[in-house]
Amino acid sequence: MVGLKGFLFHQLARAVAEDPEVLHDWHADPQSAVTYLETWQAARTAPTLMSEAEAEASVPPMPVTTGSSIHRTGLGFNPLNLSSEAFYPKAQHELAVPPRARFTVVINNRDKLKLTQDHAGAPLPAPKMERIWNFIETDPRGYLTSLAYHNPNSDPLPQTDEGNIYDCGAWSYKAEPYPILKKRNGPLTPEGTMKLFEEAGAREGRDIIVSPDMMILDGLDSPQVAREKIEISYQFARAMKPLAGAHRLMAVTHGSFEQRHEMMEHYLDLGYRHIALGSLALKSSRDPYFVYRCVEDALQYRAQVPDLYIHVLGVSSIKWAATLTHLGVDSFDGSSMYMSAFTAGSFLQYVPEDPNLLKKYRIVENVPGSDELPPCHCPACSAMRAEGWDTRAQGGTLRDPSGRPYNGGNEANMGRAVHNINMYLRALQDVQARILAGDESLLVKRDRYEAARERRDNLERPMERLLN
Numbered sequence: 001m002v003g004l005k006g007f008l009f010h011q012l013a014r015a016v017a018e019d020p021e022v023l024h025d026w027h028a029d030p031q032s033a034v035t036y037l038e039t040w041q042a043a044r045t046a047p048t049l050m051s052e053a054e055a056e057a058s059v060p061p062m063p064v065t066t067g068s069s070i071h072r073t074g075l076g077f078n079p080l081n082l083s084s085e086a087f088y089p090k091a092q093h094e095l096a097v098p099p100r101a102r103f104t105v106v107i108n109n110r111d112k113l114k115l116t117q118d119h120a121g122a123p124l125p126a127p128k129m130e131r132i133w134n135f136i137e138t139d140p141r142g143y144l145t146s147l148a149y150h151n152p153n154s155d156p157l158p159q160t161d162e163g164n165i166y167d168c169g170a171w172s173y174k175a176e177p178y179p180i181l182k183k184r185n186g187p188l189t190p191e192g193t194m195k196l197f198e199e200a201g202a203r204e205g206r207d208i209i210v211s212p213d214m215m216i217l218d219g220l221d222s223p224q225v226a227r228e229k230i231e232i233s234y235q236f237a238r239a240m241k242p243l244a245g246a247h248r249l250m251a252v253t254h255g256s257f258e259q260r261h262e263m264m265e266h267y268l269d270l271g272y273r274h275i276a277l278g279s280l281a282l283k284s285s286r287d288p289y290f291v292y293r294c295v296e297d298a299l300q301y302r303a304q305v306p307d308l309y310i311h312v313l314g315v316s317s318i319k320w321a322a323t324l325t326h327l328g329v330d331s332f333d334g335s336s337m338y339m340s341a342f343t344a345g346s347f348l349q350y351v352p353e354d355p356n357l358l359k360k361y362r363i364v365e366n367v368p369g370s371d372e373l374p375p376c377h378c379p380a381c382s383a384m385r386a387e388g389w390d391t392r393a394q395g396g397t398l399r400d401p402s403g404r405p406y407n408g409g410n411e412a413n414m415g416r417a418v419h420n421i422n423m424y425l426r427a428l429q430d431v432q433a434r435i436l437a438g439d440e441s442l443l444v445k446r447d448r449y450e451a452a453r454e455r456r457d458n459l460e461r462p463m464e465r466l467l468n
């Protein structure tokens, strides 16, 4: 196998070799393997710690460190030997007032970090499973979680003043003919969904719950299938409304510009005042002008219906955060910073001078104690380091022929995922403060989105042809 497909196959084989258990998951849910590869593919463009480009761009090689500290490449990402504080600075700009657009951190209550000692370093009588939100350094303005990943028997999400968002995880059942929680519960019913939201701790009047919806898959769903999916979303929207009581109930639009327009009208007629724009995550990089127009259209409705609340699902890059803050949507979310820590070993660095504010490194496997990136002092990295885990090491199997101790298990990966949330929140504070202060240097304007659309139409898409 050659070319891109061979590349994907290779990654699939690699994932199985590293974690044979994953085959059980993929057998139960073949779509999850596709999702895994899509996420991996999307994150693959990140620079790796040992990429040729970085080698060429770096200052003259420094001597390879010997001894217990490992400096594997001598490339020197930290050639000036910056301290952790200088390498991972705090957010540079203060927010005088919170912007209208709030970011909700995508999280689930299953993910935990194992602690074996207390804050003073004394061993605990038994290991403690600490919820990952305890390692987020600033209080987010809300969390978003999906019933598909929520464990009702575990701790509820932290309560937030502006409210959390509970959705059904349409992505997890996107290949199914109806909304279904596959791992348990089975097909969703309006009554059953309401019960699950209440069990999850969704508070009336504050938290937002999402009526079960169906994603429309671009280029895969025939017009007839798309129509059926819209009708299913409508059926749920109608049935959920009387059941929701004082809950803030949100409906989701999907599909083409016209289909979204129609869905918005329909939901407004049903009395909805919370609308989420769905299936835009992949579009946000492939067709940003489409996303821009969909957001603009939704905001035109809000101009006529002032109590309308607009959420953008799964669009959160720093550039998009600038745009969404500027346009004034009510909220947006994203999990790529979290997920890519597992799927691509991404380690984010907050760089105030960088036009993207975030620099992404791909941590190569089994590099414990790499001194190419200084140790980070965010709560996640600090706690894991105290436990002997290095968030700069990638999980997997021991491969290092030199026999260095392996130090890249799940704890390191999950710690890095939370680290990425911390770095994202620093960058987010910066970008939002700058947008509010009228600094448009980070802002992508409408005409640039439009120009990008034209370029895209004119360009051949060899990658997409290969994949299709």
Ligand SMILES: [Zn+2]
Binding pocket: 376, 377, 378, 379, 380, 381, 382, 419, 422
């Ligand atoms: Zn960190």
